């Protein structure tokens with residue numbers, strides 16, 4: 001029978017590495033820490049999204065919105081950052097691949113709703 005874990009119970013498993021230092025006293029506390037981090041992550045994603053929207057102002061067409069070389073640069077950069085900071089690189093890269101795909105879809109919509117800057121103003 002499948003049953004959700006008891007968030008308030010004590011540990012049922014332990015790591016065999018003697019150097020492992022537990023971070024929380026209960027699953028409930030773990031989840032509260034995760035919820036607080038999600039709050040910060042979503043706020044940062046909102047800020048990132050505003051910059052992605054602004055990027056559309058500097059682009060000429062749909063290929064430039066997609067900018068595949070820049071995408072690759074971002075994936076390589078976040079993977080390296082993950083490795084350097086102890087995050088799981090494959091998780092970070094997969095998350096960014098999904099995030100950037102979503103941001104590009106929104107940027108494509110924003111781009112389609114924009115108008116060209118007249119040549120005399122785009123110096």
Ligand SMILES: C=C(O[C@@H]1C=C(C(=O)O)C=C[C@H]1O)C(=O)O
Pocket residue numbers: 051052055064065066067068070071074099100103104107
């Ligand atoms: C923000 C840009 O537009 C798009 C979104 C990107 C992103 O979310 O990091 C990267 C490249 C583009 O696909 C950009 O060109 O820099």
